[in-house]
Amino acid sequence: MNYLLINASVAKAGNWSAKIKPKIATYPSLALTLLAALIPPEDNVRIINEEFEEIDFEEKVDLVGISFLTPAAPRAYEIADKFRKKGIPVVTGGVHVSAMPDEATGHSDSVVIGEAEIVWPELLRDFKNGALKKRYKADGFIDLAKIPRARMELLNRKHYITTNVIQASRGCSFGCEFCSIEKMFGKKTRFRPVEHVIGEIKAMKKQKVLLFTDDNLIINPSYARELFTAVKPLKRYWMGEASWTIGNKPEILKLMKESGCIGLLIGFESIHEQAHTKKVSKHKDMREAYMKTIKALHENQIVVVGAFVFGFDNDNISTLDETLNFCLETNIDIAEFNGIIPFPGTPLYSRLSKEGRIFTREWEKYTYEPPGKVFHLKNMSNDELNHNIHRIYRDFYSYKRIFPRLIRALFLYKNIFKVFYLFIIFLGFRKKTDF
Ligand code: SF4
Numbered sequence: 001m002n003y004l005l006i007n008a009s010v011a012k013a014g015n016w017s018a019k020i021k022p023k024i025a026t027y028p029s030l031a032l033t034l035l036a037a038l039i040p041p042e043d044n045v046r047i048i049n050e051e052f053e054e055i056d057f058e059e060k061v062d063l064v065g066i067s068f069l070t071p072a073a074p075r076a077y078e079i080a081d082k083f084r085k086k087g088i089p090v091v092t093g094g095v096h097v098s099a100m101p102d103e104a105t106g107h108s109d110s111v112v113i114g115e116a117e118i119v120w121p122e123l124l125r126d127f128k129n130g131a132l133k134k135r136y137k138a139d140g141f142i143d144l145a146k147i148p149r150a151r152m153e154l155l156n157r158k159h160y161i162t163t164n165v166i167q168a169s170r171g172c173s174f175g176c177e178f179c180s181i182e183k184m185f186g187k188k189t190r191f192r193p194v195e196h197v198i199g200e201i202k203a204m205k206k207q208k209v210l211l212f213t214d215d216n217l218i219i220n221p222s223y224a225r226e227l228f229t230a231v232k233p234l235k236r237y238w239m240g241e242a243s244w245t246i247g248n249k250p251e252i253l254k255l256m257k258e259s260g261c262i263g264l265l266i267g268f269e270s271i272h273e274q275a276h277t278k279k280v281s282k283h284k285d286m287r288e289a290y291m292k293t294i295k296a297l298h299e300n301q302i303v304v305v306g307a308f309v310f311g312f313d314n315d316n317i318s319t320l321d322e323t324l325n326f327c328l329e330t331n332i333d334i335a336e337f338n339g340i341i342p343f344p345g346t347p348l349y350s351r352l353s354k355e356g357r358i359f360t361r362e363w364e365k366y367t368y369e370p371p372g373k374v375f376h377l378k379n380m381s382n383d384e385l386n387h388n389i390h391r392i393y394r395d396f397y398s399y400k401r402i403f404p405r406l407i408r409a410l411f412l413y414k415n416i417f418k419v420f421y422l423f424i425i426f427l428g429f430r431k432k433t434d435f
Pocket of ligand 1: 172173174175176179180181182215216243267
């Protein structure tokens with residue numbers, strides 16, 4: 001059997017110009033490499049990331065699998081329709097399909113709802129027996145001790161900064177209204193046995209940096225301790241994501257640093273508490289708590305990547321300026337500013353739908369870049385929001401801000417390579433905001 005697994009292109013769905021189309025990705029998604037690992041060894045499998053590679057519709061394949069994010073949905077359906085016209089069956093899956101299975105069914109021979117690893121082996125067996133079902137719905141969540149090693153060797157390395165990507169846990173209990181993790185991966189965090197994670201890291205070819213794709217590496221302190229202690233002897237530099245509460249856990253932070261952590265993405269989301277609770281009316285100021293976290297990370301020579309989202313119902317234009325000032329005052333190394341997007345499957349999408357505030361379901365518009373305008377904001381227009389995101393990006397990544405930040409980083413990190421990479425990242429952000 002010949003299987004073709006495709007990651008559908010967001011850029012193609014939105015007809016992005018060459019100017020904004022990404023040339024390279026930081027790292028690949030694990031989804032298709034994990035499904036490839038579950039395909040029996042006697043069969044052939046290829047993976048195409050359509051963001052960087054062309055699909056050959058003449059290729060001899062028996063089954064096509066397409067995974068996609070919401071903004072790539074129109075393109076994914078186009079690809080599916082083309083293959084199906086040629087008589088090649090198509091299976092679709094992923095977060096968007098799990099939220100909108102009826103929509104995907106119109107373009108697929110079969111749809112996968114939920115975590116695909118649970119139903120994929122059954123789907124492959126049914127396909128070989130000529131009995132493919134219309135729907136495969138994962139009943140519950142997979143035990144992470146049972147997931148295979150991702151087949152990263154099937155990816156074209158040149159399209160990514162690193163393919164050394166690993167996931168130790170899935171699921172999150174924080175319940176942020178705009179996030180689909182709870183629906184897709186559950187409220188209860190599941191963990192891979194530490195020895196599996198370590199075995200997979202050891203089997204990876206050394207690349208500059210290892211990336212953990214977990215949504216919150218410190219959600220369970222005892223697992224975090226065990227993991228970082230086991231990673232330490234491997235002598236790898238790594239980056240990952242953690243919640244802002246890391247600032248209250250000095251012992252774990254120390255272990256993190258000793259195990260090779262050089263950078264952390266922190267989803268601060270909002271300087272008000274609203275982002276971290278389903279009660280979006282909450283307006284508690286979080287700046288002091290966040291400041292403590294940034295200080296603690298810097299004291300451990302860990303680069304802070306702060307992600308912020310705007311467009312919550314309590315936000316107005318001054319929220320953006322307050323956030324910019326907060327980033328400058330706290331010396332956050334890298335800041336990401338995005339407008340909030342109500343992706344299907346999230347509580348936010350359900351609430352805004354009920355309130356009649358979503359004005360388009362043209363999925364290709366559900367992007368951060370270019371900023372999507374898809375629902376009515378409360379205290380500003382979409383144009384005002386996008387203009388002001390652009391304005392604070394331009395300020396944060398202006399040369400007058402970048403150079404003092406680099407000099408400070410040189411003193412803080414005492415590592416010329418770290419500072420060089422920061423400079424490259426800053427240039428990337430400058431390009432992104434079209435200076
Ligand atoms: S945004 Fe992050 S912290 Fe919030 S629910 Fe999603 S994964 Fe959890």
